[in-house]
Structure formats: C-alpha cells, structure tokens
Amino acid sequence: MQDQLFAEIDKRTQLAQSNELEMLTFYLADQQLYGLNVFKIIEIIETPKELSRIPHSHPAIKGEIDFRGHPINLIDLGEYLGMAPVDYLHQVSYVLICEYSTTTQGFLVVQPNILITKGWEEIIKPVGALYEDSCLTAITYHEGVPIQMLDVEKVLNEIVGINITISQDLIEKSQSIVRKEHHILAVDDSKAACFLIRAVLNQMGIRHTVVDEAPKALEILEKSIDDSGKSSFTLVFTDLEMPIMDGFTFTRKLKQNPRLSHIYVAVNSSLSNKSNEEKAQQLGADDFVPKFTPDNMARIVIEQIEKSTRSAGPMER
Numbered sequence: 377m378q379d380q381l382f383a384e385i386d387k388r389t390q391l392a393q394s395n396e397l398e399m400l401t402f403y404l405a406d407q408q409l410y411g412l413n414v415f416k417i418i419e420i421i422e423t424p425k426e427l428s429r430i431p432h433s434h435p436a437i438k439g440e441i442d443f444r445g446h447p448i449n450l451i452d453l454g455e456y457l458g459m460a461p462v463d464y465l466h467q468v469s470y471v472l473i474c475e476y477s478t479t480t481q482g483f484l485v486v487q488p489n490i491l492i493t494k495g496w497e498e499i500i501k502p503v504g505a506l507y508e509d510s511c512l513t514a515i516t517y518h519e520g521v522p523i524q525m526l527d528v529e530k531v532l533n534e535i536v537g538i539n540i541t542i543s544q545d546l547i548e549k550s551q552s553i554v555r556k557e558h559h560i561l562a563v564d565d566s567k568a569a570c571f572l573i574r575a576v577l578n579q580m581g582i583r584h585t586v587v588d589e590a591p592k593a594l595e596i597l598e599k600s601i602d603d604s605g606k607s608s609f610t611l612v613f614t615d616l617e618m619p620i621m622d623g624f625t626f627t628r629k630l631k632q633n634p635r636l637s638h639i640y641v642a643v644n645s646s647l648s649n650k651s652n653e654e655k656a657q658q659l660g661a662d663d664f665v666p667k668f669t670p671d672n673m674a675r676i677v678i679e680q681i682e683k684s685t686r687s688a689g690p691m692e693r
Contacts, residue, residue, distance in 0.1 A: 395622055397499065399523070401490055401523055408524065410526060414491065420472055448482050513525055514619050529668075542674045549678055550681075561587075561596060561609045565618045569646075590614070591620060611639070611677065613644040614626055615644060627643065628660065
C-alpha cells in the first residue's frame with residue numbers, strides 16, 4: 377500500500393498547476409486528518425529507530441536522521457501542537473521528507489492516509505481571534521471530514537528559526553536609492569512569511585502593502601493604474617500556495633491582463649524546486665526567490681528600483 381502511495385505522489389508532483397492543490401492527508405496523534413501539498417514532499421519513509429540527538433534544541437525536534445547521506449531534522453508535528461509525542465521506538469510511524477525554501481526537513485507523523493485533489497477555491501481560510509496566533513492556515517473537507525492545513529512556515533520559524541536580517545551593504549544601497557514613489561505589493565497567507573516580508577522591506581525603508589489573498593492583490597493592482605497606464609507599484613511578490621487563488625493562477629491572470637502585464641512579478645515561495653520555478657516562468661513570472669532568503673528578496677527590490685529610476689528619470693525623495 378505504501379509503495380503505491382509513494383508512486384502516486386511521484387506521479388502527481390509532475391502535474392501542471394490549474395488552481396488545484398494535490399494534497400497528502402495524514403494522521404497525527406489526535407487521530408484528526410491534516411493535509412500537506414505533495415509538491416513539498418520528496419519522499420515518505422518509515423521512521424528510523426536510530427537518530428542523533430541535538431543538544432538544547434526545541435523539544436519537538438527529536439534529533440537528526442540520515443536522508444540520502446545528509447542529516448536532516450526530525451520534527452514531531454503533533455508534539456509541537458501539544459499532543460503526546462509519537463512513540464517511534466515501539467510503534468510504526470512515518471516521516472514526510474519535505475523541501476522548504478532550499479532546506480530539507482523531516483516531519484514525524486503517525487500514518488499517511490490518502491491523496492486528494494482540491495481546487496484552491498475549496499480551501500477555507502479560518503477567520504477570528506482564535507486563529508490569529510494559530511498554526512492553522514486553512515481547512516477543507518473530503519467526504520464530509522475536515523482536513524486541517526498547518527502553516528508549516530510558522531512552525532519552522534518557531535522551532536528552527538528564520539533569519540530576517542538583510543546584509544548591511546544592501547541596507548546602505550537601498551537607503552541611497554529608495555524614494556517615496558516606490559511601493560511594493562506582496563501577497564501571502566502565511567503569517568510567518570508576511571512577518572519576514574515586512575521586516576525586509578522595513579529595513580530597506582520602502583513603502584509596502586501586504587495582503588493575504590490573491591483576489592485582494594488583483595483588485596489593488598487594478599486600482600493602482602494611473603491615466604498613463606502605469607501602476608504605482610514597483611514590483612509584486614507572490615506566494616504560490618494560497619486559499620481561493622494560488623500564485624500560479626494569480627501570476628497568469630496578472631500577466632494576461634493588458635493593463636497589468638507590465639508589472640514585475642517575483643514569486644516568493646517555499647516550493648523552491650526547479651520544476652515550480654519553471655512553471656512560474658511559463659505563466660509569466662519575471663523572477664523566483666525562495667522564501668526566507670532576505671538578501672535575495674532585497675536584491676530583487678534594489679534591481680527593480682534602479683530599473684524604474686532609470687526609466688522614469690530623477691524622482692523626489
């Protein structure tokens with residue numbers, strides 16, 4: 377059964393995006409269903425009985441395991457969420473080997489379940505004060521059963537830590553070229569990613585707007601077009617995985633709109649493998665930057681500011 381599941385994952389990760397999510401569902405210790413985009417999954421393995429402990433690490437990091445000759449973190453997702461730790465020494469359990477922004481992580485789960493396909497419009501973003509600091513980023517349903525989707529980027533930020541500081545030379549460069557006319561738009565549903573984006577752009581001293589849904593971003597962009605047909609935004613950063621409309625669809629709609637197609641779009645995603653970068657470029661994306669690489673994000677902003685300044689002539693600071 378597991379071999380068949382692994383083969384199906386490999387097949388589905390080759391599918392083109394059409395505002396659909398290919399999701400692996402799995403169980404944690406609470407026996408509820410959770411879901412993860414298969415595009416992030418490299419492999420599923422049975423949990424090894426031997427691992428290397430990491431001193432002074434987060435309690436949810438059980439240690440390091442060997443994956444293809446390289447050590448990776450083994451993170452008990454359920455324990456992080458307040459559940460009982462998985463007893464991987466005495467019970468069969470599994471590790472989802474995943475790629476996040478050029479890093480490889482192992483997530484310890486009780487049992488993989490099934491693969492399902494959902495349109496992003498079927499993915500519901502929870503609202504309310506209860507979810508403001510929660511790791512729950514979305515919910516969907518399959519045959520009446522709720523499937524919870526976690527903000528894994530937030531999990532990694534709190535467990536492993538994420539660098540949000542850009543290099544001093546890039547800060548100094550941005551301070552010398554940023555003008556009040558420059559404005560960055562970013563769209564991402566992850567709280568951790570939005571925090572990083574704001575932190576980078578604040579360090580650069582550049583005006584920015586951050587929204588959590590692609591339709592909101594499209595509406596803002598439409599309203600940003602002036603009488604000359606130009607947008608007031610210097611560039612747009614977009615995530616790929618978002619409820620309602622994914623980043624692939626957002627990029628395609630933006631680039632197919634004659635009023636918006638001139639806007640520079642940089643995909644900013646933890647789906648950082650080459651195939652997703654190529655798909656984004658095929659749909660019109662101008663650049664691709666893995667999430668949680670603040671210097672790379674800053675360089676793209678600086679390049680586009682310099683380009684816009686050259687084309688527009690001197691601007692007022």
